[in-house]
Amino acid sequence: MTRDIALGQFIPGKGIIHRMDARVKILLLITYIVLIFCAFNFVSLGIVTASVIAIILISDIPVKMYLKSLKVIIVIILITSILNIFYGSGDPLVQFGIFKITLEGIYRAIFVTVRIICLIFISSCLTFTTSPTDLTDAIERLMKPLKIFHIKVHEIAMMMTIALRFVPTLLEETDKIMSAQKARGADMESGGMIKKIKAMTPVLIPLFVSAFRRAYELAVAMECRCYQGGDGRTRMKVLKINKLDVACILVTVLFLVGVILCNIFFAAKI
Amino acid sequence: MSFISVENVKFSYDEDKNYVLNGLNLKIEKGEFVALLGHNGCGKSTAAKLLNAMFIPDEGVVVVDNMITSDEKLTYEIRRNVGLVLQNPDNQLVASVIEEDVAFGPENLGVPPEEIRSRVNVALKMVDMYEYRTHAPHKLSGGQKQRVAIAGILAMKPRCIVFDEPTAMLDPNGREEVMNTIQVLKELGITVVLITHYMDEAVMADRVVVMDNGNILTAGTPREVFSQVNLLKKHSLDVPQATELCYKLSGVGLKFDKMPLNTEECVEFLEGVLK
Amino acid sequence: MSIIEVKDLSFTYGINTPFEKKAVDDVNVCFNEGEVIGLIGHTGSGKSTFVQMLNGLIKPTSGQVLLEGKDIWEKPKEIRKIRFKVGMVFQYPEYQLFDETVYKDISFGPRNKGLNENEIDLTVRKAAKFVGLSDKLLNKSPFDLSGGEKRRAAIAGVIAMDPDVLVLDEPTAGLDPKGREVLLAQIMGYHKERKNTIFFVSHSMEDISRIADRVMVMNKGRLEMFDTPKNIFAQVEKIESMGLRVPQITKIITMLRERGYDLTDGVLTVEQAFSEVVNLLKREGVI
Numbered sequence: 001m002t003r004d005i006a007l008g009q010f011i012p013g014k015g016i017i018h019r020m021d022a023r024v025k026i027l028l029l030i031t032y033i034v035l036i037f038c039a040f041n042f043v044s045l046g047i048v049t050a051s052v053i054a055i056i057l058i059s060d061i062p063v064k065m066y067l068k069s070l071k072v073i074i075v076i077i078l079i080t081s082i083l084n085i086f087y088g089s090g091d092p093l094v095q096f097g098i099f100k101i102t103l104e105g106i107y108r109a110i111f112v113t114v115r116i117i118c119l120i121f122i123s124s125c126l127t128f129t130t131s132p133t134d135l136t137d138a139i140e141r142l143m144k145p146l147k148i149f150h151i152k153v154h155e156i157a158m159m160m161t162i163a164l165r166f167v168p169t170l171l172e173e174t175d176k177i178m179s180a181q182k183a184r185g186a187d188m189e190s191g192g193m194i195k196k197i198k199a200m201t202p203v204l205i206p207l208f209v210s211a212f213r214r215a216y217e218l219a220v221a222m223e224c225r226c227y228q229g230g231d232g233r234t235r236m237k238v239l240k241i242n243k244l245d246v247a248c249i250l251v252t253v254l255f256l257v258g259v260i261l262c263n264i265f266f267a268a269k270i
Numbered sequence: 271m272s273f274i275s276v277e278n279v280k281f282s283y284d285e286d287k288n289y290v291l292n293g294l295n296l297k298i299e300k301g302e303f304v305a306l307l308g309h310n311g312c313g314k315s316t317a318a319k320l321l322n323a324m325f326i327p328d329e330g331v332v333v334v335d336n337m338i339t340s341d342e343k344l345t346y347e348i349r350r351n352v353g354l355v356l357q358n359p360d361n362q363l364v365a366s367v368i369e370e371d372v373a374f375g376p377e378n379l380g381v382p383p384e385e386i387r388s389r390v391n392v393a394l395k396m397v398d399m400y401e402y403r404t405h406a407p408h409k410l411s412g413g414q415k416q417r418v419a420i421a422g423i424l425a426m427k428p429r430c431i432v433f434d435e436p437t438a439m440l441d442p443n444g445r446e447e448v449m450n451t452i453q454v455l456k457e458l459g460i461t462v463v464l465i466t467h468y469m470d471e472a473v474m475a476d477r478v479v480v481m482d483n484g485n486i487l488t489a490g491t492p493r494e495v496f497s498q499v500n501l502l503k504k505h506s507l508d509v510p511q512a513t514e515l516c517y518k519l520s521g522v523g524l525k526f527d528k529m530p531l532n533t534e535e536c537v538e539f540l541e542g543v544l545k
Numbered sequence: 546m547s548i549i550e551v552k553d554l555s556f557t558y559g560i561n562t563p564f565e566k567k568a569v570d571d572v573n574v575c576f577n578e579g580e581v582i583g584l585i586g587h588t589g590s591g592k593s594t595f596v597q598m599l600n601g602l603i604k605p606t607s608g609q610v611l612l613e614g615k616d617i618w619e620k621p622k623e624i625r626k627i628r629f630k631v632g633m634v635f636q637y638p639e640y641q642l643f644d645e646t647v648y649k650d651i652s653f654g655p656r657n658k659g660l661n662e663n664e665i666d667l668t669v670r671k672a673a674k675f676v677g678l679s680d681k682l683l684n685k686s687p688f689d690l691s692g693g694e695k696r697r698a699a700i701a702g703v704i705a706m707d708p709d710v711l712v713l714d715e716p717t718a719g720l721d722p723k724g725r726e727v728l729l730a731q732i733m734g735y736h737k738e739r740k741n742t743i744f745f746v747s748h749s750m751e752d753i754s755r756i757a758d759r760v761m762v763m764n765k766g767r768l769e770m771f772d773t774p775k776n777i778f779a780q781v782e783k784i785e786s787m788g789l790r791v792p793q794i795t796k797i798i799t800m801l802r803e804r805g806y807d808l809t810d811g812v813l814t815v816e817q818a819f820s821e822v823v824n825l826l827k828r829e830g831v832i
Contacts, residue, residue, distance in 0.1 A: 185653075221356055234386065235386075411588065515815050515822070541804060
């Protein structure tokens, strides 16, 4: 039942974005988020949207997958855009009682919708093209400077790695324990919310007990393999910024400049 | 001096001195394959963790290649030399990609990246898991996972590997895979200590040590040990069926130069008698 | 009388996905009341899926399971009732223990079944006795028991539902020889008294040959053989071609037979082999 949940939704491939350094991808994603919110008029928003579409097309991931990622959040998009329609100030185009629709409201709704969709597409692009391990690895390396604030960067990354490793194992185990309790006549399907939560106790307790046992055994195994924290550790995979990454950074910077210029030279709509 | 020597070791998990190991003496030579037998609670798993400085003896000493395990400065040097493979293959793998998991040991030791890469490749080829290097552990069978765990230890270039019931949770195919791997390691000159319940695995060893109640019950070559059918049965340990049959036959007057330990030896012996 | 009848039973995982796999493929078979059925097959042969269809944990994609002549999926809403009639002990059942005390844990099944307190007390104590758990242990937390005791407590939790059919999926896996011996003896003792039908899934051919009345051999989702252990293990070649072994003692006698010695085939125990060989030695005049 839970067996086939793919974590992080990584889809292996050989496209340009797949080959980029994960650190660069994360930084560019952040730049793009800023870009999306910096687009104050239709021209700059148009440029941003066009570039997001371009990225989707070169990402070597079926467009269908991107549309699927919208599915979860479509309700939120609809609600925010409808609310925005009614929030504008100025002369009403149509009015029902206290509700009025203004031109500004419609503009707002368009901006919000396009921004959210771009945001989701561009972040999905990162998770689709980057394996979870590369992602944690990149986060660890990007956060390294935070060490001076006594943030345990290595430990956090190690925990993320182990969590990624054990989520499928624990899901499988949940399945097994559920079957075992059902075989003892546990009723997990019928009844109201509270009854259902209560019925989960025989599943959750063994699951926790087993997770702690696994944690203990894993700790022993890690110590046997000379684990002593992050100090003095090397990594097999060396992340290297290559020409492709530099090119992508340049293109993004160009976009950033372009959007800022558009904001200055074309009148802001909102 | 032996490669590993355990001298008069006492060990207890609590303050009350309920000794799990009670004056254990054991010597293991370089390149030897030793099987440690005994039922649950006889202290054999505890012994395993004493060999790589996971546990420090309450009394007595464990010396690995002239290093005393109680010397904290040497802990990691000892663990690098004496790898430990545990029973549950799932709970030994750290990373969600096979090759990254195998790299975990050498990464901890601060080995340079290019060398880690080559060690990982060599280790994965040794356990015949190279083509799975980019797979996720949870998709593998038990035997495959256990082989990856062995590769993870091999990548640290140990001189000895201690196996703590590595096949207990595996199906017959998985058991065979792991036992074949262990034999490859032995041929490479790695010292192997195998803790097991299965007599057919112990038969492959150079020397069998049977433990009971925190001490050694009997030790010797597999043939010497398994010939003592009565003693083993008294301590509820299994004897290969081939050996049991021959032992019974010796009761009706058949003479044995060497006690058969497996199917082939038993058939050969009976044929010899019948001709 | 047959207690379970399986008709054209099939199960396919992940239909319409790239992972589609036929786990059980068109199995037809009948089991008698009071039989001990050994079930063998290597990992992935479909035996786990098959047994989980017997108590409705997995719904077949096609075909039927008839319990006492009635399709268990006739009323899908009442499938829970089937689980009290067909008890199922999973592999490593000790990982399902959850309650404060062993007593409460064993009573989980009977309570779900809807028994009253008196009946529960009776059945819990009886089940505990079958697996040799003392009254003192019943008041302990299940997490304070030893490995072997946990296993037995978990088995008691299923026995306490007093099922007419009991499925045991590798009950002795991971135990030491002593624990295995004790558990097997307890299961057989229970069977002798309760006289119900038992399915025993195992990789240990020695155990199967000792306790099973009939043995089912599964391979690639199909039922390949179903016969007495003697007849099954006499077919060494066929068994080995499916990646399975026969008991070592059976193999020895078979090899001697192949070399022309007059011995009965399908010998299953050391005692049997011993008397066979002694007779042969006497006939040949060696002793």
